[in-house]
Amino acid sequence: MLGTFEYFVDQAINGVTLGAIYGLVAIGYTLVYGIIGMINFAHGEIFMIGAFVSIIAFLTLGLLGLTWVPLALLLVLIATMMLTAVYGWTLERVAYRPLRRSPRLAALITAIGMSIFLQNYVQLLQGARNKPLQQVISGGFEIMREGDYVVTLSYLQIFILLLTIVLMVVFTLVIGRTSLGRQQRSCEQDRDMAALLGVNVDRTISLTFVMGAVLASVAGLIFLLNYGVIDFYIGFLAGIKAFTAAVLGGIGSVPGAMLGGLLIGLIEALWSGYFTVEYKDVAAFSILILVLIFRPTGLLGTPDIEKV
Amino acid sequence: MLEVTGVETFYGNIQALRGVDVSIQQGEIVTLIGANGAGKSTLLMTICGNPRAASGRIAFEERDITTLPTYEIVRLGIAQSPEGRRIFPRMTVLENLQIGATIAEETYYEEDVQRVFKLFPLLCERQHQRGGTLSGGEQQMLAIGRALMSRPKLLLLDEPSLGLAPRLVAQIFEVIKEINESEGVTIFLVEQNAYHALRLAHRAYVMANGNILLTGTGQELLENDEIRAAYLEGGARKTDVGQSGNA
Ligand SMILES: Nc1ncnc2c1ncn2[C@@H]1O[C@H](COP(=O)(O)OP(=O)(O)O)[C@@H](O)[C@H]1O
Numbered sequence: 001m002l003g004t005f006e007y008f009v010d011q012a013i014n015g016v017t018l019g020a021i022y023g024l025v026a027i028g029y030t031l032v033y034g035i036i037g038m039i040n041f042a043h044g045e046i047f048m049i050g051a052f053v054s055i056i057a058f059l060t061l062g063l064l065g066l067t068w069v070p071l072a073l074l075l076v077l078i079a080t081m082m083l084t085a086v087y088g089w090t091l092e093r094v095a096y097r098p099l100r101r102s103p104r105l106a107a108l109i110t111a112i113g114m115s116i117f118l119q120n121y122v123q124l125l126q127g128a129r130n131k132p133l134q135q136v137i138s139g140g141f142e143i144m145r146e147g148d149y150v151v152t153l154s155y156l157q158i159f160i161l162l163l164t165i166v167l168m169v170v171f172t173l174v175i176g177r178t179s180l181g182r183q184q185r186s187c188e189q190d191r192d193m194a195a196l197l198g199v200n201v202d203r204t205i206s207l208t209f210v211m212g213a214v215l216a217s218v219a220g221l222i223f224l225l226n227y228g229v230i231d232f233y234i235g236f237l238a239g240i241k242a243f244t245a246a247v248l249g250g251i252g253s254v255p256g257a258m259l260g261g262l263l264i265g266l267i268e269a270l271w272s273g274y275f276t277v278e279y280k281d282v283a284a285f286s287i288l289i290l291v292l293i294f295r296p297t298g299l300l301g302t303p304d305i306e307k308v
Numbered sequence: 309m310l311e312v313t314g315v316e317t318f319y320g321n322i323q324a325l326r327g328v329d330v331s332i333q334q335g336e337i338v339t340l341i342g343a344n345g346a347g348k349s350t351l352l353m354t355i356c357g358n359p360r361a362a363s364g365r366i367a368f369e370e371r372d373i374t375t376l377p378t379y380e381i382v383r384l385g386i387a388q389s390p391e392g393r394r395i396f397p398r399m400t401v402l403e404n405l406q407i408g409a410t411i412a413e414e415t416y417y418e419e420d421v422q423r424v425f426k427l428f429p430l431l432c433e434r435q436h437q438r439g440g441t442l443s444g445g446e447q448q449m450l451a452i453g454r455a456l457m458s459r460p461k462l463l464l465l466d467e468p469s470l471g472l473a474p475r476l477v478a479q480i481f482e483v484i485k486e487i488n489e490s491e492g493v494t495i496f497l498v499e500q501n502a503y504h505a506l507r508l509a510h511r512a513y514v515m516a517n518g519n520i521l522l523t524g525t526g527q528e529l530l531e532n533d534e535i536r537a538a539y540l541e542g543g544a545r546k547t548d549v550g551q552s553g554n555a
């Protein structure tokens with residue numbers, strides 16, 4: 001069974017699901033790095049908060065007796081995007097904006113401090129125990145069979161893929177085609193010049209954190225739906241993986257973050273499928289190191305040679 | 309229209325402006341000349357609030373703008389083509405113009421792009437090329453065009469002729485004149501190319517070491533012996549005369 005194509009497809013489907021989570025979180029790292037040149041180490045916690053808002057929203061809807069799944073999903077999606085966005089916005093306002101012109105180390109330490117703070121905050125509010133959620137989307141259909149081995153594509157996986165693709169397309173268009181996206185890119189390339197053209201730099205940076213938080217919140221929702229259980233600590237490892245994905249794809253590049261997320265997800269799933277679960281993280285990080293040796297700017301990153 | 313009174317600006321401990329007074333009337337072309345390091349660029353940037361004036365007052369159309377944030381100052385109708393052009397290198401020419409129109413009304417956009425393309429036909433050809441791949445002269449045109457996209461009342465130009473081929477210098481000066489005459493945009497022009505600038509400008513200021521040394525009409529300064537000795541004598545003048553013949 002291990003050697004069959006069906007087994008490979010099964011693992012690859014898991015990898016893509018995982019990659020969707022990493023990719024969505026990685027975009028937040030890359031957007032923020034692009035615009036203020038700082039790694040927002042608390043971004044993993046924003047993802048975790050997105051998962052918690054989702055579970056609370058599901059449980060609340062359950063109490064209210066709303067059981068029609070499509071509507072529940074839609075409401076939870078909107079709730080987690082909006083509330084998590086508030087966290088992302090506040091994080092920038094409270095922790096990073098006052099330090100915008102201070103040394104990098106100060107911002108880095110603050111980021112780590114915020115990460116620990118948010119973990120403890122959720123732990124205090126929600127308790128340290130695992131929070132389980134009943135399966136929300138069940139069922140699926142068979143796509144392949146090899147003897148007894150059945151490969152199914154679940155409705156959940158289809159939902160995750162569609163949602164991720166829609167979000168990535170929407171955000172690519174926002175960044176590439178809209179006035180907001182142009183303002184973000186102008187701040188990325190020359191903040192003072194952008195201000196000289198009337199761009200409100202503070203507002204643009206705030207909106208960038210909001211965009212990152214919205215994507216991370218959806219990743220949190222996906223995580224919850226896929227694994228059915230969360231705790232206050234899930235942001236740590238997912239954050240590091242997503243950050244790795246962003247660097248692998250080329251930090252600052254949005255398509256790079258998506259590609260990096262997909263690759264890390266696939267590597268992790270395939271490694272666990274064929275070798276051993278224990279070393280899956282080592283595999284992902286080794287690939288990162290290899291790529292960085294041969295392409296220091298990451299897969300899709302551009303070196304700043306054009307800068308005038 | 310613009311009143312700068314007693315403005316002092318510092319970079320850390322270094323004082324770059326030492327009590328500068330400048331006044332610009334609506335519809336004028338005013339030029340500011342002076343040696344490298346005199347503080348010309350600092351003055352233009354201080355008008356836009358970055359760096360901020362440590363003391364003194366800057367008023368635009370009677371309104372005190374000394375402490376306004378940059379993006380609000382420019383919204384009042386001041387645009388700048390700064391030193392070094394500062395084109396967004398990874399955005400296309402068209403996107404650079406679009407970002408220049410951030411504060412303009414959307415309905416003007418098409419008309420304004422066409423107007424810039426008419427002033428600089430080369431930009432039209434290059435509109436989908438990235439800003440970072442343009443030559444120095446093309447970037448200069450783009451920087452001016454980008455500044456015009458906001459429909460400014462006052463346009464600040466920092467050494468638009470720097471590093472350009474003589475033929476282009478003449479062309480840029482023509483365009484500046486046209487912007488002023490046919491569109492009524494008031495212009496504050498910083499120039500190294502003193503001869504050209506003084507001939508174009510209605511009035512001029514001379515700056516040294518963060519102070520205004522002298523002011524007068526362009527013609528007066530052209531005839532001033534000190535100015536001739538300091539800024540006009542030598543190779544610059546002859547080539548300038550040759551160029552204006554071509555233009
Ligand atoms: N960013 C800066 N940091 C520190 N000093 C600066 C900075 N920009 C300019 N200066 C100093 O301020 C003075 C005036 O510079 P500037 O305004 O660029 O002169 P100009 O445009 O007339 O050549 C110079 O002594 C210059 O070294």
Ligand SMILES: [Mg+2]
Binds near residue numbers: 348
């Ligand atoms: Mg200068």
